[in-house]
Amino acid sequence: MTHSAARPVLAVEDLSVTFPTSHGAVKAVSGLSFTLSAGETLAIVGESGCGKSTAAMSIIGLLAMRSRCHVSGRVLLEGQDLMSLSAQAMRGVRGGGIGMIFQDPMMALNPVFTIGWQIAESLRLHRGLSAGAARRRAIELLDLVGIPSPAERYDQYPHNLSGGMRQRVMIAIALACEPKVLIADEPTTALDVTIQAQVLKLIERLKTELGMAVLLITHDLGVVWEVADRVAVMYAGRKVEEAPVTELFQAPAHPYSQGLLRAARWQDDASGRLPEIGGAVPSPLRMPKGCSFAPRCHRAMADCALAPPGLTGGARQVACHHPEPVAA
Amino acid sequence: MSALAEFWRRFSLNAAAVVGLVFLLLIVAAAIFGPALYPVDPYDMIGRPSQPPSARFPLGTDVSGRDILAGLIGGARVSLLIGLVASFGATVLGVTVGALAGYRGGWTDAVLMRLTDFFLTIPSFVLAVVIIAIFGPSIVTVTAAIAVVSWPPVARLARAEFMAQRDREYVQACRALGMSGLEIATRQIMPNALPPVIVVSSLLVATAILTESGLSFLGLADPDLISWGYMIGVGRTVLRTAWWMPAIPGLAILITVLCINLVGEGLNDALNPRLRQR
Numbered sequence: 001m002t003h004s005a006a007r008p009v010l011a012v013e014d015l016s017v018t019f020p021t022s023h024g025a026v027k028a029v030s031g032l033s034f035t036l037s038a039g040e041t042l043a044i045v046g047e048s049g050c051g052k053s054t055a056a057m058s059i060i061g062l063l064a065m066r067s068r069c070h071v072s073g074r075v076l077l078e079g080q081d082l083m084s085l086s087a088q089a090m091r092g093v094r095g096g097g098i099g100m101i102f103q104d105p106m107m108a109l110n111p112v113f114t115i116g117w118q119i120a121e122s123l124r125l126h127r128g129l130s131a132g133a134a135r136r137r138a139i140e141l142l143d144l145v146g147i148p149s150p151a152e153r154y155d156q157y158p159h160n161l162s163g164g165m166r167q168r169v170m171i172a173i174a175l176a177c178e179p180k181v182l183i184a185d186e187p188t189t190a191l192d193v194t195i196q197a198q199v200l201k202l203i204e205r206l207k208t209e210l211g212m213a214v215l216l217i218t219h220d221l222g223v224v225w226e227v228a229d230r231v232a233v234m235y236a237g238r239k240v241e242e243a244p245v246t247e248l249f250q251a252p253a254h255p256y257s258q259g260l261l262r263a264a265r266w267q268d269d270a271s272g273r274l275p276e277i278g279g280a281v282p283s284p285l286r287m288p289k290g291c292s293f294a295p296r297c298h299r300a301m302a303d304c305a306l307a308p309p310g311l312t313g314g315a316r317q318v319a320c321h322h323p324e325p326v327a328a
Numbered sequence: 329m330s331a332l333a334e335f336w337r338r339f340s341l342n343a344a345a346v347v348g349l350v351f352l353l354l355i356v357a358a359a360i361f362g363p364a365l366y367p368v369d370p371y372d373m374i375g376r377p378s379q380p381p382s383a384r385f386p387l388g389t390d391v392s393g394r395d396i397l398a399g400l401i402g403g404a405r406v407s408l409l410i411g412l413v414a415s416f417g418a419t420v421l422g423v424t425v426g427a428l429a430g431y432r433g434g435w436t437d438a439v440l441m442r443l444t445d446f447f448l449t450i451p452s453f454v455l456a457v458v459i460i461a462i463f464g465p466s467i468v469t470v471t472a473a474i475a476v477v478s479w480p481p482v483a484r485l486a487r488a489e490f491m492a493q494r495d496r497e498y499v500q501a502c503r504a505l506g507m508s509g510l511e512i513a514t515r516q517i518m519p520n521a522l523p524p525v526i527v528v529s530s531l532l533v534a535t536a537i538l539t540e541s542g543l544s545f546l547g548l549a550d551p552d553l554i555s556w557g558y559m560i561g562v563g564r565t566v567l568r569t570a571w572w573m574p575a576i577p578g579l580a581i582l583i584t585v586l587c588i589n590l591v592g593e594g595l596n597d598a599l600n601p602r603l604r605q606r
């Protein structure tokens with residue numbers, strides 16, 4: 001819950017991702033900056049298409065591989081700029097320095113190999129372990145992520161496991177080489193609510209035990225409340241607010257964050273109606289000149305349409321011309 | 329091992345495939361052990377020409393007085409060997425081209441697929457004849473020619489499989505683990521893409537045997553080797569007086585090709601993921 005002042009493990013500075021399309025350039029992420037310290041969880045929240053997954057993919061350099069997109073800015077892992085690394089050095093970082101888990105654990109495991117083999121593969125690749133040593137370590141990892149009788153499970157195939165178990169296997173693979181940073185892209189979206197809680201607790205426990213930093217990408221505010229230390233809210237490719245989780249939940253400063261929270265807590269609303277945010281996200285091809293949220297904002301004034309608001313500094317950041325007054 | 333047991337269970341559901349497999353194994357056994365059990369040299373002129381089947385020559389003799397049963401057994405070796413090696417070569421070539429095209433996409437895909445289309449537009453038998461005419465008839469050139477004309481369908485299939493697999497999330501996960509493109513293509517996608525390819529290349533064996541028979545019949549195969557097609561070619565001149573002479577190797581080709589097709593169907597049932605629900 002406390003914002004540690006330690007040197008950040010991961011620092012993202014002014015990250016922008018632009019996709020060229022036949023209708024013109026689309027900016028999926030613009031000017032995203034954040035830092036992440038060891039033992040800390042930062043959640044990036046936002047609705048579908050706000051650029052949160054795109055940002056996560058560009059951090060580990062997976063975007064440029066297939067799509068012809070332009071990524072600018074700097075990504076520093078323990079002070080080393082990942083953008084300047086060669087393709088081969090970057091492969092060493094992926095899985096070695098930064099681990100990643102995905103939304104759908106069924107799809108993210110190769111159906112034709114045993115789960116143990118898939119964990120051991122990562123160890124052989126990055127650590128150069130022998131087959132026997134990789135097997136022993138893989139069984140340890142299965143045990144670490146809370147899979148019962150790991151030695152027997154080692155030889156099972158993904159389809160023999162439940163969704164929650166598969167996500168545990170994914171976590172074991174991501175953790176195989178003891179990464180400094182774990183990027184979790186919607187890790188619980190495909191799971192039952194009861195399993196969600198177990199997986200979140202597991203990530204939380206491993207973060208403390210292994211001293212990792214966790215970057216959690218999600219649209220589920222309940223998940224954010226459970227595990228995050230800090231929250232960054234993204235809207236239409238920009239970070240609109242960043243704050244420690246309790247502060248953001250108690251007193252959101254940006255009108256968009258307010259709208260999200262109201263919608264998430266609608267059951268508490270006396271009227272029993274879902275308080276939605278009016279309007280829709282602007283098309284990325286026709287972004288407003290000013291604040292991208294202005295057309296939907298109940299606090300918008302004339303100056304909101306003129307120039308995009310900058311972020312205020314400090315631990316409590318907000319990008320709004322007329323933020324909600326926050327009690328200090 | 330449970331995967332293997334499951335494979336056999338699905339394969340054995342297809343009764344025709346099991347029958348085909350049994351007969352195919354008998355033919356293979358005849359090719360391997362036949363010369364030891366029936367030690368007659370198929371190249372040796374050991375009797376009066378064009379004899380009907382008798383106790384001494386169970387299937388008779390051909391126009392040069394060679395034992396037809398010995399020829400049939402020797403020919404099984406040649407036909408099966410050419411069929412297997414040619415379809416293996418075509419599979420390796422086709423999978424390499426298809427995997428590269430499907431995984432890389434872009435201009436690699438465009439160039440390789442236009443090349444594949446080029447081969448598909450030429451009648452394969454005619455192309456094989458041309459290749460053998462250029463390089464001369466020997467068992468190596470015949471096998472190579474059959475492989476060269478058979479790979480395009482395999483390439484198209486492998487390409488489709490690799491295209492379908494490369495955007496799956498597990499491939500993305502492998503990239504996130506720092507695997508290189510070559511590792512992902514050969515170690516992760518290949519095992520997922522192979523089952524339909526195995527089915528098609530099993531059927532290629534049958535086509536290769538037929539192509540080889542056609543070439544031998546036209547006298548374009550290795551003149552020093554007796555294959556089934558060669559025996560038909562030799563026997564066709566006496567078709568009206570000694571019908572069994574071309575009919576016996578013809579029947580051998582028919583049965584073998586039928587068995588391979590039945591086994592291929594069974595493999596399709598056992599390996600095709602779209603039929604897994606049965």
